[in-house]
Amino acid sequence: MKTQTKNLPHVVIVGAGFGGLRAARALRKAAVRVTLIDRNNYHLFQPLLYQVATAGLSVDEIAYPLRGILRGQRNLEFQLAEVQKVDMENQIIRTDLGEMSYDALILAVGSETNFFGNVSLAKNSFGLKGIEEAEAIRNHILHQFELASQTEDHAFRQALLTFVVAGGGPSGVEMAGAISELIRLVLRKDFPRLDFSEVRVLLLEAGDRLLTHLDASLSQAALTALAKKGVEVRFGQQVQAFDGRTLQCTGQEDLPAHTLIWTAGVRAAELVDGLDMQQATQKRVQVLPSLQIPGHANVFLIGDAAYLEGKDGKPLPMVAQVAMQQADTAVQNLLRWLRTEAVQPFVYRDLGTMATIGRNQAVAELFGLRFRGWIAWLIWLFVHLMQLVGFRNRLVVLINWAWEYLLYERAVRLIAHSTVREESWSAHKL
Amino acid sequence: MKTQTKNLPHVVIVGAGFGGLRAARALRKAAVRVTLIDRNNYHLFQPLLYQVATAGLSVDEIAYPLRGILRGQRNLEFQLAEVQKVDMENQIIRTDLGEMSYDALILAVGSETNFFGNVSLAKNSFGLKGIEEAEAIRNHILHQFELASQTEDHAFRQALLTFVVAGGGPSGVEMAGAISELIRLVLRKDFPRLDFSEVRVLLLEAGDRLLTHLDASLSQAALTALAKKGVEVRFGQQVQAFDGRTLQCTGQEDLPAHTLIWTAGVRAAELVDGLDMQQATQKRVQVLPSLQIPGHANVFLIGDAAYLEGKDGKPLPMVAQVAMQQADTAVQNLLRWLRTEAVQPFVYRDLGTMATIGRNQAVAELFGLRFRGWIAWLIWLFVHLMQLVGFRNRLVVLINWAWEYLLYERAVRLIAHSTVREESWSAHKL
Numbered sequence A, B: 001m002k003t004q005t006k007n008l009p010h011v012v013i014v015g016a017g018f019g020g021l022r023a024a025r026a027l028r029k030a031a032v033r034v035t036l037i038d039r040n041n042y043h044l045f046q047p048l049l050y051q052v053a054t055a056g057l058s059v060d061e062i063a064y065p066l067r068g069i070l071r072g073q074r075n076l077e078f079q080l081a082e083v084q085k086v087d088m089e090n091q092i093i094r095t096d097l098g099e100m101s102y103d104a105l106i107l108a109v110g111s112e113t114n115f116f117g118n119v120s121l122a123k124n125s126f127g128l129k130g131i132e133e134a135e136a137i138r139n140h141i142l143h144q145f146e147l148a149s150q151t152e153d154h155a156f157r158q159a160l161l162t163f164v165v166a167g168g169g170p171s172g173v174e175m176a177g178a179i180s181e182l183i184r185l186v187l188r189k190d191f192p193r194l195d196f197s198e199v200r201v202l203l204l205e206a207g208d209r210l211l212t213h214l215d216a217s218l219s220q221a222a223l224t225a226l227a228k229k230g231v232e233v234r235f236g237q238q239v240q241a242f243d244g245r246t247l248q249c250t251g252q253e254d255l256p257a258h259t260l261i262w263t264a265g266v267r268a269a270e271l272v273d274g275l276d277m278q279q280a281t282q283k284r285v286q287v288l289p290s291l292q293i294p295g296h297a298n299v300f301l302i303g304d305a306a307y308l309e310g311k312d313g314k315p316l317p318m319v320a321q322v323a324m325q326q327a328d329t330a331v332q333n334l335l336r337w338l339r340t341e342a343v344q345p346f347v348y349r350d351l352g353t354m355a356t357i358g359r360n361q362a363v364a365e366l367f368g369l370r371f372r373g374w375i376a377w378l379i380w381l382f383v384h385l386m387q388l389v390g391f392r393n394r395l396v397v398l399i400n401w402a403w404e405y406l407l408y409e410r411a412v413r414l415i416a417h418s419t420v421r422e423e424s425w426s427a428h429k430l
Helices: A018-026 A046-053 A119-124 A131-148 A154-160 A170-190 A216-228 A270-275 A320-338 A373-387 A391-407 A418-428 B018-026 B046-053 B119-124 B131-148 B154-160 B170-190 B216-228 B270-275 B320-338 B373-387 B391-407 B418-428
Strands: A010-014 A033-038 A042-044 A063-065 A076-080 A083-087 A092-095 A098-101 A104-107 A111-113 A162-166 A200-205 A231-235 A239-242 A246-249 A259-262 A266-268 A296-301 A352-356 A362-366 A369-372 B010-014 B033-038 B042-044 B063-065 B076-080 B083-087 B092-095 B098-101 B104-107 B111-113 B162-166 B200-205 B231-235 B239-242 B246-249 B259-262 B266-268 B296-301 B352-356 B362-366 B369-372
Touching: A010 A018, A018 A033, A018 A320, A046 A131, A046 A170, A046 A373, A083 A270, A104 A320, A119 A239, A119 A259, A131 A154, A131 A170, A131 A259, A154 A162, A162 A170, A170 A200, A170 A216, A170 A231, A170 A259, A170 A352, A216 A231, A216 A362, A216 A369, A239 A259, A296 A320, A352 A373, A362 A373, A369 A373, A373 A391, A391 B391, B010 B018, B018 B033, B018 B320, B046 B131, B046 B170, B046 B373, B083 B270, B104 B320, B119 B239, B119 B259, B131 B154, B131 B170, B131 B259, B154 B162, B162 B170, B170 B200, B170 B216, B170 B231, B170 B259, B170 B352, B216 B231, B216 B362, B216 B369, B239 B259, B266 B270, B296 B320, B352 B373, B362 B373, B369 B373, B373 B391
Parallel strands: A010 A033, A010 A104, A033 A076, A104 A296, A162 A200, A162 A259, A200 A231, B010 B033, B010 B104, B033 B076, B104 B296, B162 B200, B162 B259, B200 B231
Antiparallel strands: A042 A063, A083 A092, A092 A098, A111 A266, A239 A246, A352 A362, A362 A369, B042 B063, B083 B092, B092 B098, B111 B266, B239 B246, B352 B362, B362 B369
């Protein structure tokens, strides 16, 4: 079938997130055979995942079929598989479907939620990394309100209506803001007989400010915006345990709550532990400035799972921008390596960073300028809309956002997947 | 809270499908307290479920949150619960959350897939009644193609690519047509290296024609349209067993296939078995012409679960139209009964019926006129679009349809819910 390309070097890319997908496309005109492997058949626009979790968007609006994106690329094959092991000595990767050899490898495996070995957290709290988790959060939040509407037990109801988000980074800030808006703007209309003064949304941060990657003035702006939206922000709070009913924080009274969303920890995808390389903070693997893995010139590691320091001596952040820029450098270096030319070091150009705190509120640092409030929110909307894959997705997301904005609505208030619910029902038997 | 309404008669409606929702709305100005119970928090537009199963629409486009629909209705409370038992003697219903008494009851519990006690079918084939099933079908079909693209075993690949739909009614015809189009128009582009002459879509019907509720000329038109779309229609075929790998039909050779979608049987929801009333064909409960249950003047049964004959002596069909018209009659009779007036018999006005067979093809009988081909398809589009709840849903569905039509695309080609997939992965280990 692929006779004419059989003798070309085989480049395998593991992971079709921002980094892996960008690398795949950057190779489209190269004289190589590319295999892109992912355990999902879609590319996920993770920055909007919290909107799926809060009933604003549906999954298909932020997930796009990879075969659709890559249709035109003749030198590429996609494989739906889970990579289990990378054997750099023998240049082989092992997946749940078998083995595959490579000439060069780009690992873009991303990151996963880090519960720091805390079993109670891993079992009872929600992470926010994939579409299943986002839908589970949506189902769960809506279900708490259904249960609350049917009980006369005040303490029980109070616990059902206490929503805790752990972690004051962008994910935690956006999530807490979105939950509070879902509740106060939308669910309030759905549950007219509930007393909404019983609802609490808490954001717990271990340190002493939010969004530490931004200027302190923007952290303060975010805090003010969250407070206005009814989110209680608590600093210096370390979560110790959560059994699904009660939250324990160091030096605090127990807090009855049925919902904990955990955004306070992230680590390189577990697959990299098996590489047996030096791992820095968050289990990220130390790579060479060229993004090669030390001792393995044909293996490139990019994105969240790679550890590299910026000019300021700080580790590069785990964000899409870094992954995408690294994809470009990795591909160039890979092609240089194939031509036996010298590889070049990666240089990060920080285009800025932003976080939204719901309706009309965001903070952003772009090209060295700081924005907040309405203007930052508009910038955020525009940037995110333009980054979505596909015209249909942009149009449908825009319609949903306009509809939400004008009517104070959330379209996707569905409790789907009855298995999740039934489990939770029986646990809650009134 | 609801002091002023406490003394009003309490009407409980079980089920928020076409009948139950219509009844709830018809009671909005009545001097009664209404409780609407459903096990889901959404109303599902079932006629388009097959488009979710074939990656054309996402769930939120055909499911609408009940609390959103019923927000303005002050005399109504919604309860998310599963009804387990109706005790007509004591005027109590039992749910998974407790008991509730009623003064009058409207049962609109609908129907469910009937596997006629065949365990292998129930376990290994897909029904098409809820959103979970529709998403499972979508995940499964797309996954078969991913697996087929990764195997060199011809017989295995052939079995993966054989899709069987059982039942030649509207659901089966629409499903078979939509699967064939998904494959031949869309997936063909996603899997350029697969040999699509290996793909088979079969529609099995036990009788000797499709769409028996329509005129024979339209049955023939549907058959021709399906054949043109590459669907193999086989008559006189009774499925005996399906183990997930091989399909057995009476008097036929075994057919290796990994997919069976079962639309060949439907029965009244199991809840009605517990009423201990006379049940007719498809376990439907014989009701009085007034839609009351014999001996229980305060209990009305409407929709798919009710058995009543039309003027032609045939049972009324299990369709939305019947349920909605019965809802109106049941509500009127319920109010008459509260006023101790005489109840009136239900009279069905058949507005027509239609089925679509994919792109540009449909058959319809409306107001005694017969339509087929493009014009029937346009009528079908218009009627279904207008029946969707909510402006946003109509707009987004219209965009999806236009996009599909113009670009030969299906937006929702996502294999979601990895649990489903992983199970299937391990079973398929190559």
